[in-house]
Amino acid sequence: MTIHTVPDPKGAPVPPVARPAEPAHIITSEAEAIEIAQRLAADFAKGASERDLNRIWPQAELDAFSQSGLWAIGVPKEYGGLDASWVTINRVIAIISEADPSLGQIPQNHLGVVAAIRTVSDPDQKDLLFAEVLKGTRFGNAFSEFGSKRAADFETTFTDQGDHVVVNGRKFYASGALLAHLVPIVALDDEGRAFYAIADRGAEGLSVIDDWSSFGQRTTLSGTVTLDNVRVPKTHVVPGYKGYAxxxxxxxxxxxxxxxxxxxxxxxxxxxxxxxxxxxxxxxxxxxxxxxxxxxxxxxxxxxxxxxxxxxxxxxxxxxxxxxxxxxxxxxxxxxxxxxxxxxxxxxxxxxxxxxxxxxxxxxxxxxxxxxxxxxxxxxxxxxxxxxxxxxxxxxxxxxxxxxxxxxxxxxxx
Incomplete structure (x- = not known):
């Protein structure tokens, strides 16, 4: 499907996309990962200029990218993944970015969150979230905030409600969020510690607005994310702060x-x-x-x-x-x-x-x-x-x- 858009200054939320109907391919070697990246890049390059010029969302390309298995190559072996080296992951991203750097940028925060889960999550949470990644689930992001004094200053918070948390805030620079399946949100608890609250893209109160108007990286599927009492199950709340403690x-x-x-x-x-x-x-x-x-x-x-x-x-x-x-x-x-x-x-x-x-x-x-x-x-x-x-x-x-x-x-x- 071709989606030709201009940024929406009125802030109409974009509906979520469906999860993939079939599980993603599982890549079994780093050589295979490079071969798949090269094959995809050859296809992605064909329409890259037109997508940039007319701001056409790369929906079909993104589906092919995540279903190829490349978004899961950082999952550890003990959880069913390839556990690819960062030499190989970087080469994959560079290959895709040479064809279309917007497509190369979109999985950046997905890959970063996968790495953070590896660092800070307990085994049960790893089992749950890595299984999602291996199926082809795409993480977007809702990290940065527009009006704070410094990049690391966050005003988005969550409150503990027993088996879930409730998140409130507003985010910008949310690369990939428009067509994500899950949206990791950086939110602070009552002690000021930063967590990734990984919300369903279609969760009530979570709106993604297509208002990205930069002159470059025009199709990174970024924009504003508003969070109005968004419920996130505690199984999906990742203690990201531990990765920097x-x-x-x-x-x-x-x-x-x-x-x-x-x-x-x-x-x-x-x-x-x-x-x-x-x-x-x-x-x-x-x-x-x-x-x-x-x-x-x-x-x-x-x-x-x-x-x-x-x-x-x-x-x-x-x-x-x-x-x-x-x-x-x-x-x-x-x-x-x-x-x-x-x-x-x-x-x-x-x-x-x-x-x-x-x-x-x-x-x-x-x-x-x-x-x-x-x-x-x-x-x-x-x-x-x-x-x-x-x-x-x-x-x-x-x-x-x-x-x-x-x-x-x-x-x-x-």
Whole structure:
């Protein structure tokens, strides 16, 4: 189904979607995960420009993505999952993001919540929630709030009502929530501790409003979530705060997925730059060559972009290994190493995403700016997505770690 929308400033709630009729595929190897991601990406790329240009929700693509089993590859083996490495998960996200970075971003919080359940939930809760994930249930998110002074300040709260809790609040930047099946809500208890209250998307009092109006990442299915006495069974209330009370990989995991999205955006820009220069751009008048692809300055620039993208990819793989080590044996040292390696990858993926999407127009020429090509979507996506968790603070925590021996703070933004 094609859904062509414009943001709704009047705030009409969007109805929930049905759960999948059939269970999702179960992926049995990391090689299979990469193969499936590559196959899906080839399909997703075909309509990515049109979806961006006309703000068409990727409903069919999202169903194919979650039903493929890729959203469940982080589930531990003892609960029926693949327990894929974070090197592989990052590669999957980068592959999908090169095809369509909105689709690459949508599962970010789903994967983060799956990791948090692994860290903080008791065995019964893991059995229950991981079974949902393996069936193909999609988690959205209702984490961030629009008017707070800092990202970690929350006004959404819940009250204990025996076998369930009641949640009240308002959220924004709720990527994936429009077409989610379950919506994890960050809400505070009466002691100020943050939990994930995982509500049914169709729960009474939970409304998702399609008012996301950013110029980039236009089809991440984000918007405002309002919570008016939403009931959530205690079986679905996850003590997320425990993931930051002691060292865990949870914060680095939320961050590293963002870096994988940015790498995918950079790769897409470099790919389209090469295609345009080879097939559409004209050689410069003073170059003395017949084809733009023979221009020595263009050749140098493509080499520079490619080297930087490859360096970013290598740092992302390195960070994935560090996260895997922190998941396997979390302590102050392993978690700090994972955070620092992830911050380093975030710096390079941010820089190459911005550089490549800018350089595209310089190298491809004026013709590349024509609306029919919609190549500005790469810059818009890069500029929008790299605003998650400002990279200037990544330089700061890396410098403080190596210069002064100070570990990064434990939270989801570090």
């Amino acid at each position: 002691e060292p865990s990989a949870d914060g680095a995991i939320f961050q590293i997925i963002q870096a994988a999205v940015d790498l995918g955006i950079a790769r897409a820009a470099i790919r389209d730059t090469i295609d345009f220069v080879k097939n559409r751009s004209r050689a410069w008048v003073d170059s003395g060559v017949d084809h733009a692809s023979e221009d020595p300055y263009t050749i140098q620039a493509i080499g520079d972009l490619t080297i930087r993208a490859n360096a970013a990819e290598a740092l992302l793989d390195r960070a994935g290994l560090a996260v895997d080590a922190a998941v396997a044996a979390p302590d102050e040292t392993s978690v700090a190493k994972a955070q620092i390696a992830t911050a380093e990858a975030k710096v390079l993926t941010t820089e190459i995403a911005i550089q490549a999407t800018n350089k595209l127009f310089e190298l491809a020429g004026t013709r590349a700016t024509l609306a029919e090509h919609n190549l500005d979507r790469h810059w818009r996506n890069a500029r929008t997505h790299t605003l998650h968790d400002p990279v200037r603070w990544k330089y700061a925590i890396v410098g403080n770690y190596y210069l002064n021996g100070i570990n990064p703070p434990l939270h989801a933004w570090s």
